[in-house]
Every structure is written in C-alpha cells, then in structure tokens.
Amino acid sequence: MASIDPKIQSRLIRDLEPVVAVELDRHIATTKDWYPHEYVPWSEGRDFAGPLNGDAWEAKDSKLTTVAQDSLVLNLMTEDNLPSYHTEIALSMGRDGAWNTWINRWTAEEARHSIVLRDYLMATRGVDPNELEDLRMAHMQVGYETPYDNDMLHTVAYVSFQELATRISHRNTGRISNDAVCEGMLARVALDENLHMLFYRNLLGAAIELEPNAAMVAIKDVVTNFQMPGAGMPGWGRKSVQIALAGIYDLDLHLNDVVQPVLRAWNLFEVTGLNAEGETARNELAAWLDQAASEVEKFNEKRDHHFERLVARGQEPLRLK
C-alpha cells in the first residue's frame, strides 16, 4: 500500500479544516438527538443469577433466531471497540479546530449505539450475557488498529465506506430479528450511521478536489483491501458467513449498496487531470470492481444452491433475499 506524502497530508488537514467546520454545522443541523433508553423494552427485563439471585440465562429465554443473535452480537462488538476507533481517528485527523469538535461529537453519537444494543439484549435476554461479556473483554483487548499508519486520507476514505456498511448491517439485522422493537431501534442507529457516512463522504469529496491523485490512491487502497472493523473478533469467520448467507451483509450489498454509490457520489471515474500514479490507481480500482461483480454472481448462485438443499431437507431458510 502506498503511503501518502506527509507534506500533502499536513497541508490537507489544514486546508480541509474549514470544510470540517461546514460539514459539522450541517451535521448538527440535520441530526436529531435521541435517547437510547426510550428504545429498550425494560418491562421485559428481570434479574440475572449472581449477587441479585435472579434467574440464570437459558437459551430458551431468547426469542431471536441464531443468525439474528450472531448479527446483533457482531454489531454490538463492533460498536464496543469505540475507544480504539476514537484513538485511531484522533491520531490520523489531529485535534486542530473543527477536527477536534467533530471527533468528540462523533464519538459521543457512536457511544449511543453500544448502549442501546446492549440494553436491548439484556432487557430481552436476547443472548447469553456471560458469553457476551467474555467476548467484549476479549475483543476490546485485541483493539482495533487501521492498517494505514494513521494516514488521514486513507482513514477518511475507509470510514466513508464503513459507516455505510454498518448502516446496512444494522438495518438488515433489525429486519431479520422478527421483533418490531429491535427493528425500530436498529433503524434509528442506522440513521446515525448514514449521517456519519455523509459527513466523511463530503469531506473526502473536498479532498479529491484538492489532491485528486493522493485521494485516488487512498480510495483504491481502501476499496481493494476492505475489511469490516469487527473482522478481528473471536468467532468472526463463522458469524460473518452466516450473516452473508442470510443476506444481512454480503458482497452483493457491499459492492452495490456501499462501494458503488459512494464512488458515484464522488464522480471518481469522471475526475480529469490525474497524473500517472492517479490513473494507475483508478485502473486498479476499476479492475477490482469488475472482479468483485463476478464474485457476487458466483456467491449468489452458491447461496441459492445452499438454500435449495436446506429446503429439500425440510428446513426453513432464514434469509432476507
């Protein structure tokens, strides 16, 4: 992966600060405050085993399917790693002026997501609380580090896609939960993620105008190496396969509902005046998109066969599409 010239980075951080200020104002004018506690069905809750001598969790307590449980746990673990994301973002964007205000605002908004998800899962006994806590301890101790040496352009490019990816993942997790309360809660979280995506996407749009070649390289690196932020957590492999099979988040959604719309918003393939490095990066990006499109077709066919086999065995497939 090419690293961006540090001189370009520091110039960009300085020149983009007024853009951050404008986008921050727009974000605050658009977003509506909300209260996580209002989304949680507290009346369903009861004490757990332990100091309060309540009832230990049992698998039959949860009304969620296994795939809905997996997806909620994975999304919650992803949100739980916020201290690591805050650190990475602060290191790559710096703390000057509006950058600092944005980072703290964004962090405060993100914290609501883990609060509401955990409160919902505990009140409804949706998942094993001890397993969840053990997983959180393990996951947060691994932490999260960007593979981009805290390079601002790569980080902003990454979050432009990642916020939209989490939006879709939360929304579809709600849809598959079969619980209107869960669906409403996750639709609310998904709305936040969409506004975060808009902030970063607009910011990177301004960076493309100022430094098209460096931005093109960063976007190409991020798209062609993309991994969800929760990818390091214990049990990720099995859970992410089930989530893909269920159509909650798969390569089709990643390519057609995340990567392509963001690239289109930047008009990336119409950018003119690139140097050789910028052109090479754009060509590599185009080649990746073609390759991904053919993998989507293959995966969708495999999935159809998988579900046909399940139906033939008398099992009911749980999927969104």
Ligand SMILES: [Fe+2]
């Ligand atoms: Fe979030």
Ligand SMILES: [Fe+2]
């Ligand atoms: Fe977000």
